[in-house]
Amino acid sequence: MDEASLIRAAQRGDEDAFAVLVRAHDQSVLRIALNLLRSPEDARDVYQETFLRVHRSLQQFRFDCNFSTWLHRIATNICLDHLRRRKVRRESPRVASVSSGQEIDPLDTVAEPRADSDPQRRVLSEELRGRIQAVLRELSPRERVVFEMRHFEGMRLRAIGEALGTSEEAAKNCLFRATQKMRSALGEFV
Amino acid sequence: MNCVECENNLVFYLYGELPAEVEESMEQHLDGCAGCRAQETRLANMHRAIEAERLEPSLELLSACRQDLAVSLRAVTEQSDSGWRRWLRPLDIPGWSWRLAGCTALVAVGFLAARALPGSAAKGIGGEQPVVSAVSHVEKMGDGLVRIVLQDSVARELSGRLDDQAVQSLLLAAARNTVDPAIRVDALDLLRGGISSPEVRDTLLAALRKDPNDGVRMKALESLRPLAGEPQVRAVLLDALREDRNAMVRANAVDVLTMGNAQNSELAGALQELMQREENLDVRRQGQRVLRSMNASLETF
Numbered sequence: 001m002d003e004a005s006l007i008r009a010a011q012r013g014d015e016d017a018f019a020v021l022v023r024a025h026d027q028s029v030l031r032i033a034l035n036l037l038r039s040p041e042d043a044r045d046v047y048q049e050t051f052l053r054v055h056r057s058l059q060q061f062r063f064d065c066n067f068s069t070w071l072h073r074i075a076t077n078i079c080l081d082h083l084r085r086r087k088v089r090r091e092s093p094r095v096a097s098v099s100s101g102q103e104i105d106p107l108d109t110v111a112e113p114r115a116d117s118d119p120q121r122r123v124l125s126e127e128l129r130g131r132i133q134a135v136l137r138e139l140s141p142r143e144r145v146v147f148e149m150r151h152f153e154g155m156r157l158r159a160i161g162e163a164l165g166t167s168e169e170a171a172k173n174c175l176f177r178a179t180q181k182m183r184s185a186l187g188e189f190v
Numbered sequence: 191m192n193c194v195e196c197e198n199n200l201v202f203y204l205y206g207e208l209p210a211e212v213e214e215s216m217e218q219h220l221d222g223c224a225g226c227r228a229q230e231t232r233l234a235n236m237h238r239a240i241e242a243e244r245l246e247p248s249l250e251l252l253s254a255c256r257q258d259l260a261v262s263l264r265a266v267t268e269q270s271d272s273g274w275r276r277w278l279r280p281l282d283i284p285g286w287s288w289r290l291a292g293c294t295a296l297v298a299v300g301f302l303a304a305r306a307l308p309g310s311a312a313k314g315i316g317g318e319q320p321v322v323s324a325v326s327h328v329e330k331m332g333d334g335l336v337r338i339v340l341q342d343s344v345a346r347e348l349s350g351r352l353d354d355q356a357v358q359s360l361l362l363a364a365a366r367n368t369v370d371p372a373i374r375v376d377a378l379d380l381l382r383g384g385i386s387s388p389e390v391r392d393t394l395l396a397a398l399r400k401d402p403n404d405g406v407r408m409k410a411l412e413s414l415r416p417l418a419g420e421p422q423v424r425a426v427l428l429d430a431l432r433e434d435r436n437a438m439v440r441a442n443a444v445d446v447l448t449m450g451n452a453q454n455s456e457l458a459g460a461l462q463e464l465m466q467r468e469e470n471l472d473v474r475r476q477g478q479r480v481l482r483s484m485n486a487s488l489e490t491f
Contacts, residue, residue, distance in 0.1 A: 002402065003402060015263070016369060016370075018263075019370070020369060020370070020371065020403075022256075022259065023370075023371050023372065023403065023405075024371070024402065024403050024404070026252070026255065026256065027247065027252060027404075027405075030247045030251065030252060030255060031245070031246065031247055034245045034247050034251075035244060035245050038245070040247075040251050043247065043251070043255075044251065044254060044255050044258065047255040047258075047259070048255065048258050048259055048262060051259050051263075052259070052262055052263070052266070055263060055266065128239055129242075129243060132239065132240055132243050133243070136243075150205060151237070151240060151241070151244075151471075152244045154437055154469055154470035154471055154472070155469075156207070156469055157205075157207055172202070172207070175201065175202075175205075176201055176202075179201045179233075182236060182240070183232075183233065183236060186236055186239065187232075
């Protein structure tokens with residue numbers, strides 16, 4: 001069954017068709033949320049909220065864009081809300097808790113094969129990593145979403161604009177600003 | 191192009207977001223300007239450093255998310271089905287009257303009673319076996335009657351060795367026809383053991399060519415690795431490299447195609463074509479690396 005047929009079946013209330021749609025797209029939603037929020041717990045919340053919202057609103061999907069664009073729009077809007085709430089709260093940095101003097105990084109629960117497979121590089125680049133994380137946190141929510149979608153998801157600026165309900169030009173400006181901030185913060189390291 | 195214009199376009203150049211003519215001007219400028227070339231190198235280094243920060247969700251996290259969602263969706267479905275109106279939901283056709291709905295309910299009750307009572311019309315179905323029924327057709331017949339067609343399926347359990355013809359046939363059918371992609375992935379995984387069979391190979395090739403699920407295509411691709419030298423398999427792998435919508439599949443296709451025969455001119459041509467339009471940075475870099483290892487140019491001219 002092709003995707004359009006699956007969507008129509010899910011719109012008629014076919015839960016199996018909905019489950020197939022979820023399975024086809026959920027890894028990409030989870031990856032976007034994880035990279036944007038850098039927290040497995042928050043990514044899990046976003047995953048749940050995204051697909052429940054999709055389930056509720058599927059009747060409103062009118063095939064005037066790709067299903068994945070529509071889905072990404074929902075997921076990134078939820079991520080943006082999370083990021084904005086964090087900005088308001090000025091959330092603490094990623095290192096979440098301290099136990100017996102040992103810092104525990106929640107992202108250690110995330111599959112990170114490249115870093116794990118080369119511990120020496122991991123140690124050497126620790127300072128650079130810290131700097132990158134700091135800059136990512138300092139970007140505006142919208143800059144961060146555009147930057148991560150382009151850089152980590154490999155999405156074209158036009159598609160990012162569609163997903164965010166804005167123009168390609170606006171997405172381009174966000175990417176430019178985000179990269180300039182990265183360059184000025186990481187200048188001495190690269 | 192001058193240095194200021196080059197600087198302003200550098201970000202978009204590295205992301206492949208410039209129109210072809212601007213990209214060409216950039217390349218000409220970079221070839222003749224050591225300062226801008228150094229800036230490009232620094233920015234590319236920064237990209238690589240940031241790339242190392244990319245997170246991939248673990249399978250455990252994905253599985254936990256799926257379980258959460260299944261629980262929530264069940265709760266949502268039960269909530270929306272909690273009232274007597276649920277009887278009307280599958281027959282939600284404009285113009286149907288409440289009287290007809292009442293008839294429908296009676297038919298359903300009658301059907302359930304028939305199944306439950308010994309000696310009823312349903313006795314042909316083994317009493318002890320679990321039966322799953324799905325409504326495949328409903329129809330208004332006049333005089334307040336409705337006709338409902340149910341497809342009953344009986345769950346059975348089989349076990350056997352992978353080299354058993356019957357087991358292999360069922361796995362092939364599961365890999366081709368099952369709606370749930372997770373079952374298709376598991377079936378393909380089990381079939382890897384029988385890759386010498388033409389039927390298994392054809393099923394794997396068909397899955398790589400046209401399965402709608404990215405994970406299933408990835409599994410098929412991985413399973414075809416031992417056959418990467420066969421012309422028919424290479425042709426499908428090259429199609430995946432050119433046309434698959436998923437970047438991971440394209441990247442893995444490059445990897446599998448380079449096994450054993452890195453001097454393949456068809457692969458070089460396909461990679462050069464790919465460089466013209468590939469948007470994903472990982473795939474671009476991998477393609478460039480392979481082309482360099484073949485001493486081939488990075489583009490077609």
